Amino acid sequence: MAKKKIATKLKVPGSDTAHRATIRMYRQGLGDCFLITIPRKKTNPLRILLDCGVILGTQNAVDKMTQVAKDIVKETGGHVDILVATHQHWDHLSGFIQASETFAKLKVGEVWVAWTEDPDDPLAKELRQERAEAITALRMSAATMTMAGDEEGASEVDNLLGFFGAAGGASTEDAMNAVMKMGKPRYCRATDDPVHLSDPDVRLYVLGPPHDAKQIRRTLPSTRDPETYGIAAHQLSENVVAALLPDDSSTPFSDLRAIPFAITRGMDFFRKHYWGPGEEAPEWRKIDTSWLGGASELALALDSATNNTSLVLAIEFPDGDVLLFVADAQVGNWLSWTDLSWDVEGRKVTGPDLLARTIFYKVGHHGSHNATLRAAGLELMKNLSLAAIPVDHEMAVKKRWANMPLPELVKALGSKAGNGVVRIDEAPDPPVRNVTATDLYFDFLI
Known part of the structure; x- marks a missing residue:
């Protein structure tokens, strides 16, 4: 499908109380950057920023990421409550280096990173080494x-x-260090109790990564009984x-x-x-x-094992609906959610339960074959309404990843998501309900 440029004037996210949340997916190229806005009753909206990066080799990357960063600062009024840096990959963190001067204007309450960044965790030290x-x-x-x-x-x-x-240039470790200086760091574990905010009334669950080296290194689907869509790799x-x-x-x-x-x-x-x-x-x-x-x-x-250290976040509304952001989590990370459970005010919440109530899914690893499970993943999402794929297929082809996104997965998402699938490199045709766009971003009104 040919790319289409759209210049729709949008309302300020959070100003329309008819919507529980607005999710802004930036269109910077092959990479992840999401800004979540959830209205509060008494104060400014809750703002959560998840990652901000673009793949190495993107043309005019510094200009593009600076433009994104300026929009984030403007949209949030210069304040983000939670900044989530999911894992050490350039396409998720580069913006914090490339647009550092702009991000210096952003005040951050807390920085959430996975336990794999904890300097005192023995397994984290082993994985970093x-x-x-x-x-x-x-x-x-x-x-x-x-x-x-x-x-x-x-x-x-x-x-x-x-x-x-880039070899000889800034690294993802440099970017992660820059992020962790922007606010108070929190090292997140899947065993943590969900964070309950009273205003807005939402719960934040951490599903991954698992604190298990074998599960982190399990990145590929099995050959005999593949858990994902597409063909298992060698x-x-x-x-x-x-x-x-x-x-x-x-x-x-x-x-x-x-x-x-x-x-x-x-x-x-x-x-x-x-x-x-x-x-x-x-x-x-x-x-x-x-x-x-x-x-x-x-x-x-190495690439896959780093993907599997992704911090996975689920946001639960009072009525039970869930927004799911899996970063680049692969097989072992996904499978670990099956055993997760929390006691929440007298009710038992499990990993599969959160998937079953997911209405918005940030598709894993730009739609790759090994980053969305079938039976233990997409097939559990009975209430899925919208799926968002941060992918640029043209760039993926240049990088020799012709099946990004995987056609079989895109088809499965299309049959599962009631309102449709949106990818950053294409304008939806026909338009998707409750999704508006500019050349810089898509806004999902939840």
Whole structure:
């Protein structure tokens, strides 16, 4: 569907008391940024900002994120009650670096992050160390691939590393640190009691991430009985991490004795004894970078495991309706909600119960195949009214993610969401009820 520009003048969210909430989904590109406004009876509306970023490689990213940040400051009157930074990926946090001067004008009450950012949590420390080592190893492997002439392999790894920021530039860790200085931090756990606000009368539930390394590392659907839509991906090779660690001893020669692969084409010795007649040597004579064959798998695993540390938030209204924001949560995160339960004023609330009462769903990971479960996810959402996909398919194709969003999932969402599915890269045709838009954002009136 061709993109359409819309310039509809909207009412100020929160000024129309006929609506319980307004959810603003920004259209900055491939990334997440949501502003939730819930009217109060006595004071200014409650404002919750979830993430603010765009994928590395987006054209005019600084200008776009500055424009978004200016709108957030204007819309909120310069104050946000809760700022939620879901996980350390550039497409969720970049704006806090790219538009830092504008965000300096925003006052924040609390900053909610997952327990994975807690400096005193042992498992969080382990996961952060694991991520740092993997990023270092992958940057080295991508550089080695480039020198060896494997441009395609290097590009694939670099695209996934882009989720962690530009090499040599600002990182997602820098962005997360900037966010956590904006207000009082709260390290959220799924075992926390729901936060009950009296005005407005809503409850905030944290569903994930699970405090379990195995569940966090369970990112892909099973091959035999896939829990998601689409085809299960290949499993990660067991030796990939060991082969790419910075102190790896499995490489055939030390760095001091290694000659970049492409350079050997112009050296007489190698042209005579290695390359042989013609431009290509027999495959059996090459040892080059075959030991790096698992780099793309490791990059994918690192990306997915970080997605699985996503802070998942459910907002419950007094009548039981729920707004669900899952960030980029993947299989293990979703499955962990099955066992969650809370005692709330004499009633038992469970993870599946919150899904069953969900009326608005922020679709996970830009509509990817491994970020919306079927039986334990979408099929439970019996009351789903609206689904929002923050995706830019053209950019996804440039990044070689042609199935973002996954057509099978988009179709399932369309049959499930009573009022429709909205994605940031398309104008709904026909228009969706209670959804208005400008070129900068969609507003969902709940």
